[in-house]
Amino acid sequence: MILCAGESLVDVVPGPDGPAALPGGAVFNTALGLGRLDARAGYLWPLSTDAHGRRLRALLDEAGVDTRACPDTDLPTASAHVTLRDGNASYDFRLTGTTATALAPAPLETPRQLPLGTRALFIGGISLAIEPAGSAIEALAHQAARARLPVMIDPNLRPALIDDPASLRARLDRLFALAAVVKLSSDDLDWLAPGAAPAEAAQALADRTGAIVLHTQGGDGAALRRAGRPPLQRPALRVPVVDTIGAGDSFNAGFLAALQAAGALDGLDRASDDDLDRAVASGIRMAAATVGRQGADPPWRRDLPTPDPA
Numbered sequence: 001m002i003l004c005a006g007e008s009l010v011d012v013v014p015g016p017d018g019p020a021a022l023p024g025g026a027v028f029n030t031a032l033g034l035g036r037l038d039a040r041a042g043y044l045w046p047l048s049t050d051a052h053g054r055r056l057r058a059l060l061d062e063a064g065v066d067t068r069a070c071p072d073t074d075l076p077t078a079s080a081h082v083t084l085r086d087g088n089a090s091y092d093f094r095l096t097g098t099t100a101t102a103l104a105p106a107p108l109e110t111p112r113q114l115p116l117g118t119r120a121l122f123i124g125g126i127s128l129a130i131e132p133a134g135s136a137i138e139a140l141a142h143q144a145a146r147a148r149l150p151v152m153i154d155p156n157l158r159p160a161l162i163d164d165p166a167s168l169r170a171r172l173d174r175l176f177a178l179a180a181v182v183k184l185s186s187d188d189l190d191w192l193a194p195g196a197a198p199a200e201a202a203q204a205l206a207d208r209t210g211a212i213v214l215h216t217q218g219g220d221g222a223a224l225r226r227a228g229r230p231p232l233q234r235p236a237l238r239v240p241v242v243d244t245i246g247a248g249d250s251f252n253a254g255f256l257a258a259l260q261a262a263g264a265l266d267g268l269d270r271a272s273d274d275d276l277d278r279a280v281a282s283g284i285r286m287a288a289a290t291v292g293r294q295g296a297d298p299p300w301r302r303d304l305p306t307p308d309p310a
Contacts (some may be wrong), residue, residue, distance in 0.1 A: 001066065001117045002256055002265070005032035005044040005140055006127035007100060009078035009093075010052045011245060013295050022295035023056055025082065026125030026156040033253025033286060033298030035063025039260050042066035042115055044140075045127070046102035052077035053099070069115045073102045082263060088244055093161055095130060104132040105139050114143060122256065123155035124183075129162050132170050139198070141175055145173045150268050152182035154252055157188045176209050180268045183214040183252060199223065212268065214255065214280070216248055216287075224280050232273065234280045237288035246296025247287040253298060254286030255279045 006027025012019050023032075027045065034041035043060055047053045047070045056077070060067050078098040080091040095101065114121070121144040127133045144151050153175050162168055172192070176182055184203060186198040193201035202215040206225040213225045221235040256265070258279040264271040289299035 001038045001042045001115070002034055002070075002120045002122055002260060003042045003044060003115060004028075004034070004120045004122045005137055006017055006125045007078065008043075008045050008056050008131070009080055009098075009100070011091075011295055012079055012081045013243075013245070014082070014084060015294070019022075019065070019081075021052065021079070022297070023052075023059055024246065024247050024296045025078075026154065027122065027127060028056065028060075028297060029167040029249030029296045030122055030124075030154075030252045030256075031065050032063055033250045034257055035060065035065040036298055036300045037060075037253060037257040037286075038064070038301055039119075039253070041253055041258040042069060042118065044069040046071045046073045046075070046099045048072075048077040048099050049074055049108075050076050055246055065170065066115070071102070074100050075102050083245055091158060091160075093158070095126075098222070100126070100130055100133065103136050105126070107142065114140065114147065114149075118144070118149065120150045120152070120260075121130055121139055122154075122252065123175070125150075125156045126158055126161055128153075128155060129168050130303065134168075134171060138175065139172060141178060145178040150265055151175075151178060152181035152252070153179045153257065154183040154248065156185075156248060157191050159191055176211065179209070179211045181212045181214065181255075182209070183216065183248070183255075185216050185248060186218070187202070189215065210222065211275070214251075214283075216251055218244070222251065222280055222284060224276055226268070231281060232277050234277070234284055237284060239288045239290065241291045242294050244291055244300065246308045247290050249296060250286040250298040251283035251292040252281075255283035258282035 008025035008028035010021040011024035031043040078100040189198035189201045206213040224232040
């Protein structure tokens with residue numbers, strides 16, 4: 001099981017009939033996408049007993065995602081108010097007093113345990129930049145690394161939400177050092193390495209940590225970089241774009257689901273170029289299907305475009 005630990009919320013998206021509250025949250029989107037691809041996946045994050053929280057849980061259940069690790073809370077579901085410009089989204093998060101504050105590190109005498117059957121951990125999103133959730137997720141990542149489970153991280157950075165950049169940079173450095181896979185957009189790389197070309201910053205991170213570094217480049221596709229190896233590059237699929245909300249999260253789901261199906265998650269350092277290339281292609285197909293829908297709505301396997309990008 002791939003355990004996805006991190007935020008869920010509702011994206012309040014403008015529409016012709018007024019704002020619509022759509023399911024979202026970077027890590028939730030990845031978990032939902034995994035389930036819709038028939039991957040074995042679980043989810044860990046407090047889910048509200050309010051109407052939004054019940055809807056989030058129902059979507060995960062419908063996709064076959066294991067939600068038994070999700071604590072119930074009476075706090076309202078967190079939200080992000082979305083502004084769209086030419087299909088690209090910016091976010092105004094409403095987190096105080098919501099589910100975003102409900103995940104705390106377990107006491108030292110009763111450390112949080114990874115759910116039974118966890119074979120890989122996916123983390124990221126705004127849950128790494130807020131407290132106490134960031135500390136709880138980081139502790140879980142260290143636990144997974146000690147158990148020799150692969151950890152994938154996608155920071156999905158939202159600079160307007162980052163109150164303490166130095167602290168977040170230090171946390172990300174610690175997490176990158178233990179990660180098997182790091183996914184970063186060009187915007188993420190600009191924040192992490194200002195002034196550097198994103199491709200060079202991605203390669204430098206791969207060289208420094210030994211992790212697989214995925215550099216997603218929107219309409220220019222994606223590159224997979226490893227230390228001492230030539231990059232694997234895939235172009236994007238050319239599709240009509242409604243909005244880009246959740247595209248990167250769907251990419252994560254496609255990438256991880258393909259590796260799980262190939263039996264490559266247990267030995268990523270030994271994964272073949274063919275397995276990795278197919279995983280990147282799977283991520284691109286998922287992202288292409290998502291940008292044709294309103295909001296973060298990852299496709300079911302049956303809805304994916306059939307040809308791989310050439």
